[in-house]
Amino acid sequence: xxxxxxxxxxxxxxxxxxxxxxxxxxxxxxxxxxxxxxxxxxxxxxxxxxxxxxxxxxxxxxxxxxxxxxxxxxxxxxxxxxxxxxxxxxxxxxxxxxxxxxxxxxxxxxxxxxxxxxxxxxxxxxxxxxxxxxxxxxxxxxxxxxxxxxxxxxxxxxxxxxxxxxxxxxxxxxxxxxxx
Amino acid sequence: xxxxxxxxxxxxxxxxxxxxxxxxxxxxxxxxxxxxxxxxxxxxxxxxxxxxxxxxxxxxxxxxxxxxxxxxxxxxxxxxxxxxxxxxxxxxxxxxxxxxxxxxxxxxxxxxxxxxxxxxxxxxxxxxxxxxxxxxxxxxxxxxxxxxxxxxxxxxxxxxxxxxxxxxxxxxxxxxxxxx
DNA sequence: CATATCATGTAACCGGTTACATGATTCC
DNA sequence: GGAATCATGTAACCGGTTACATGATATG
Numbered sequence: 001x002x003x004x005x006x007x008x009x010x011x012x013x014x015x016x017x018x019x020x021x022x023x024x025x026x027x028x029x030x031x032x033x034x035x036x037x038x039x040x041x042x043x044x045x046x047x048x049x050x051x052x053x054x055x056x057x058x059x060x061x062x063x064x065x066x067x068x069x070x071x072x073x074x075x076x077x078x079x080x081x082x083x084x085x086x087x088x089x090x091x092x093x094x095x096x097x098x099x100x101x102x103x104x105x106x107x108x109x110x111x112x113x114x115x116x117x118x119x120x121x122x123x124x125x126x127x128x129x130x131x132x133x134x135x136x137x138x139x140x141x142x143x144x145x146x147x148x149x150x151x152x153x154x155x156x157x158x159x160x161x162x163x164x165x166x167x168x169x170x171x172x173x174x175x176x177x178x179x180x
Numbered sequence: 181x182x183x184x185x186x187x188x189x190x191x192x193x194x195x196x197x198x199x200x201x202x203x204x205x206x207x208x209x210x211x212x213x214x215x216x217x218x219x220x221x222x223x224x225x226x227x228x229x230x231x232x233x234x235x236x237x238x239x240x241x242x243x244x245x246x247x248x249x250x251x252x253x254x255x256x257x258x259x260x261x262x263x264x265x266x267x268x269x270x271x272x273x274x275x276x277x278x279x280x281x282x283x284x285x286x287x288x289x290x291x292x293x294x295x296x297x298x299x300x301x302x303x304x305x306x307x308x309x310x311x312x313x314x315x316x317x318x319x320x321x322x323x324x325x326x327x328x329x330x331x332x333x334x335x336x337x338x339x340x341x342x343x344x345x346x347x348x349x350x351x352x353x354x355x356x357x358x359x360x
Numbered sequence: 361c362a363t364a365t366c367a368t369g370t371a372a373c374c375g376g377t378t379a380c381a382t383g384a385t386t387c388c
Numbered sequence: 389g390g391a392a393t394c395a396t397g398t399a400a401c402c403g404g405t406t407a408c409a410t411g412a413t414a415t416g
Contacts, residue, residue, distance in 0.1 A: 001275045018395080032272050098189070099263060101321065103322070143349065147280040183403080246366080
């Protein structure tokens with residue numbers, strides 16, 4: 001699923017500007033999809049060319065003007081088709097786990113720091129998810145709540161595993177040090 | 181962390197050919213890092229040019245000849261430096277969750293299929309991790325076991341959440357259908 | 361003789377990131 | 389006046405994927 005398709009999805013929830021779409025990405029999708037302005041703005045331009053969205057300039061009081069995008073019928077149809085064809089992949093890219101695999105090349109202090117940092121990041125993500133779940137201005141379909149529930153359950157399980165087992169890992173590696 | 185750096189990491193565990201490195205990626209790293217031949221072979225060529233690895237042709241009986249790569253001192257040093265500078269990121273890119281967020285644009289049958297497929301994929305990943313943990317020819321440091329433990333805990337929690345809550349999600353969306 | 365596995369590579373392409381560039385408006 | 393937020397865009401770059409191309413060896 002590319003940024004273009006996801007923009008159609010966001011617009012299926014209501015008209016929005018590029019800037020506002022970026023916010024939806026950050027608020028509602030950030031734990032499973034990341035996109036920056038550098039991909040969103042060109043995506044919207046292309047979708048406009050293709051007739052999947054229309055664009056209108058909207059003047060605002062107390063704010064700079066913005067371009068509000070609106071999903072067309074063909075855009076909605078294209079999005080539904082894309083959804084039906086999308087394989088439900090779930091990919092992880094984790095430098096954290098790479099560091100763990102090569103933990104014996106780190107000092108115990110470095111490893112402890114890595115684990116601490118990961119715990120802090122998990123907590124950040126969890127509070128971000130909790131903050132968004134139940135907020136009105138956020139995407140709040142039952143499906144979104146379900147996705148948030150899965151993410152939460154997985155993060156909490158990972159957190160728990162780290163808290164429960166880190167002492168053992170750290171001690172095992174320290175002993176290895178003294179052995180040599 | 182790029183493929184080049186990860187190749188140094190694999191070679192820090194022992195000499196290997198490109199083909200063998202690919203296997204390590206598949207066996208030990210596949211649940212948190214994916215890489216194909218198209219990135220591994222060019223990476224090894226570049227590492228050779230940079231002096232981080234050396235390469236020697238090895239003839240084999242009953243098999244085509246292979247190029248075995250060996251980590252140099254500067255390669256080992258470069259890898260340790262890279263590890264120390266790596267932020268322990270853990271990124272998820274999930275089309276599965278995108279489908280969930282827009283579940284109301286799917287038929288109940290499609291949604292059920294998506295959930296079923298995800299459960300099957302989780303089971304595949306879990307059995308893959310179990311198969312690798314404890315196998316001798318696999319990377320088997322205590323850090324690798326720890327990473328596998330986290331992955332396992334997270335996958336099982338996600339699996340459990342789906343199994344426990346999918347009925348509710350499916351029924352909620354079916355009712356929505358009859359409402360209209 | 362076909363299929364599978366082992367083995368190595370190249371080149372085009374693609375999607376996304378990063379950095380750059382600009383400017384309005386608001387609040388302290 | 390400076391910082392923060394709102395707002396839109398472009399262009400270079402980069403890492404990785406995909407498809408292509410080749411060929412040895414082994415097994416059924």
